[in-house]
Each structure stands twice: as structure tokens, then as C-alpha cells.
Amino acid sequence: MEALGDLYTAGLHNVGLVPLSDVDAQRRCTVYLEDAVEKLKELIKSEEVELSNKKTEPGAVPDNTLNELKNTLTILSNTGGIVQPSKGRYTYKNYTYKASQKFWDYWDKIKKQVVEINEGVTRHSDDFNQKMATADALEKGRTIY
Template sequence: MMESLGDLYTAGMHNVGLVPLSDVDAQRRCTKYLEDAVEKLEALIKSEEVELSNKKTEPGAVPDNTLNELKNTLTILTNTGGIVQPSKGRYTYKNYTYKASQKFWDYWDKIKKQVVEINEGVTRHSDDFNQKMAVADALEEGRTIY
């Protein structure tokens, strides 16, 4: 009986354009995970820059694009993070709007695999990638919009 009341409450919130606190909390956990990935990526870029500065390039050698790829990924994650970041601190009406939540989850779904790759140190072709994706899936517990 209580479970059905909870479902009615959630459905009622959606009807007035709001999402439950569990959805907002899931957004905050995912945002923290994204921030961790950005920090790791920034450190990786710095170490790559140091490595490249110490390395002499041979004439006619194919340039290594690793640094540029890392910088592009960082740009994508920081820009997306800036777009979707939920309000910090107190919970406000803005945190609960269905529209803001839908926007967050749409963007999160686009970058989630990249964030997992960076945080968990795996690639999409790794044998344990799906196991590592479970970490991100656990962060989404309480998500109400798919």
C-alpha cells in the first residue's frame, strides 16, 4: 500500500512539473562523479604536457594527438558540466523542475560513458567496462526520468 502511495506522490509531482528529491540527489551524485573525472583529466593533461616538453620529435615523425584528444574531452566535459550542474547548497524550486531534470539526464546520458572511462581507467572495449558502468548506474539510484 505504501509503495503505491509513493508512486502516486511521484506521479503527482510530475503532473505539476516537479521531480522528487531522490532525482535531485541522484543528479548531485552524478555531478560530483563528473567533477572527479574533470580533475583526473586535468592532471592527465598536465602530465602529458610535461612528457611532451621533455620529448624530442624526429623530423617526419607522425605527431601524437593524445594531448589534443584529452583537451577536447576536457572541453566537452566541462562545457556539459556547466550546462547541467544542479544548484549548489540549498534545495530550491529550480532543483525540482521537471524541465531542468530532463535536461540534466539528457546530457548526462551523452557523457556518462566518457566519465566512467576516465574515473575507472577503462575503455569501452575493456572486458570489465560493463562492470565499471555499474558504478555510474548506482549513482543514478533515485532517478525518475529516463
């Protein structure tokens, strides 16, 4: 029976489609990305409130944290818009190999940033690799690497 599953998957690739498990993995990763964007928006709001209450002294070096957060938000939002799978029912577009390849290419580029935001760690933290396992678990069913 397992050989039939492999044959089915190979047949899908031959016609330029990916299996349902790949589409489900994309959707899980997209939800995780959307959570990161929401957390980032909250961080930006709290940073803006903190800066509005803070007095700047003449000659002091300005803090770029807010600008960095806004830039990260722009990057993640734009990338999320590019790779987001079709909403609702499973459509033909979700299954195409080309769309799936595009999704995973972009996801691999932003995955570490998304984990940093969602899990509250930095890449230099001791438990960063452990937190990356969370994102790796979302990719279960991924067929394109």
C-alpha cells in the same frame, strides 16, 4: 503506504516537478563528473610534461593525445556547466521536470566517457560493463529515463 508514495510522485509530475531522489541522483552524478574533470586535468599536465621532455624528429607523425585530452576536457567541462544542479539548499529549479530532463539527456551522452576517465578503462575492455555499474549505481533514485 507505498500507494501514497506513488501518488505523491505522480502529483509532482503533474505540476512539472521531480522527487527529491532524482535531485540527489543528479548531485551524485555531478560529483562523479567533477572527479573525472579533475583526473583529466592531471592527465593533461602529465602529458604536457612528457611532451616537453620529448624531442620530435623531423618527419615524424605528431602525437595527438594531448589535443584529444584537451578536447575531452572542454566537452566535459562545458557539459558539466550546462547541467549542474543548483548549489546549496534544494531550490525550486532543482525540482523542475524540464531541468531534470535536460540533466539526464546530457548525462546519458557523456556517461561512458566519464566512466572511462574515472575508472581507467576503455569501452573495449573486458570489465567495462562492470565499471559502468558504478555509474548506474549513482543513478539510484532517477525518475526520468
